[in-house]
Amino acid sequence: MDGTSAQLAAYLVPGSNETFYIPEFITSEEESYLIRKITESSQQKWKNLPNRRLQIWGGELTAKSQLIPQALPSYLTTFPDIIGRLRDTGAFSRSSHGQPNHIILNEYLPGQGIMPHEDGPSYYPVVATLSLGSHAVFHYYRYKPEDEDDDPPAHISDAEVPKGRSIDPLPILSVLLEPRSLVITRSELYTAHLHGIDDITEDAFPASSSSVFAGDPRHPRLANESQLRGGEYRQVVAAGGTLKRGVRYSLTCRDVERVVNLNTRTMAALGLGRR
Numbered sequence: 001m002d003g004t005s006a007q008l009a010a011y012l013v014p015g016s017n018e019t020f021y022i023p024e025f026i027t028s029e030e031e032s033y034l035i036r037k038i039t040e041s042s043q044q045k046w047k048n049l050p051n052r053r054l055q056i057w058g059g060e061l062t063a064k065s066q067l068i069p070q071a072l073p074s075y076l077t078t079f080p081d082i083i084g085r086l087r088d089t090g091a092f093s094r095s096s097h098g099q100p101n102h103i104i105l106n107e108y109l110p111g112q113g114i115m116p117h118e119d120g121p122s123y124y125p126v127v128a129t130l131s132l133g134s135h136a137v138f139h140y141y142r143y144k145p146e147d148e149d150d151d152p153p154a155h156i157s158d159a160e161v162p163k164g165r166s167i168d169p170l171p172i173l174s175v176l177l178e179p180r181s182l183v184i185t186r187s188e189l190y191t192a193h194l195h196g197i198d199d200i201t202e203d204a205f206p207a208s209s210s211s212v213f214a215g216d217p218r219h220p221r222l223a224n225e226s227q228l229r230g231g232e233y234r235q236v237v238a239a240g241g242t243l244k245r246g247v248r249y250s251l252t253c254r255d256v257e258r259v260v261n262l263n264t265r266t267m268a269a270l271g272l273g274r275r
Ligand SMILES: O=C(O)CCC(=O)C(=O)O
Pocket: 104, 106, 114, 119, 129, 136, 138, 195, 250, 252
């Protein structure tokens, strides 16, 4: 964990090298404020995908993975200053800008998820994800070593898997993302693994004492159980209950290292200052 601040190290997910879980990263008032800003945003900002919709903030990426920058929404750079708070975690201390410059906002209705995938090489290998409104169970997967290769499991589409590689359907790590929490994924888990969220309407957990197979993805054992903020989530997980999904927004924050160099006048017109 070279380059990890002592403050961040305190949030390391047990059993992982480079995943950090920070419960209550923002307050419930800040969460409501962000959700209000998101739901008030113009319909035209949404891009509809088959199983979720999303908005892209901070600019578009060129085919050569360069960012054509656009100003981030002001409520992320002033109060509640999510960008400043992410910089202060130290998670981006080694990336070009020391803080994210690009955010994908995802909206998931109950029953929607995201297939296992990699985020790709356009970004410095860190992603910080803020969850709003509802929880999700986030699974990390490994590629099967070549000698174990066989057909991909039915619930994982080939489209998401690079040619010639198949995914081990048993997650190597599963974490519960509570509303208002931040999860930071870095290094190996970012560059050489996949991550995804099942498209289900509720998440079921095995009771701590049960003998359910530890790797069963339908009843995940959570690596971050001891880090949950307490209250309802911790109780349900410990008792082996179920959590119904509500509408969840995720802000996935990354740093695109290569930014198209715009001249000062264009920067000013786009509302961008030099960092
Ligand atoms: O919603 C999430 O927590 C994950 C989203 C994700 O993996 C992505 O946008 O690449």
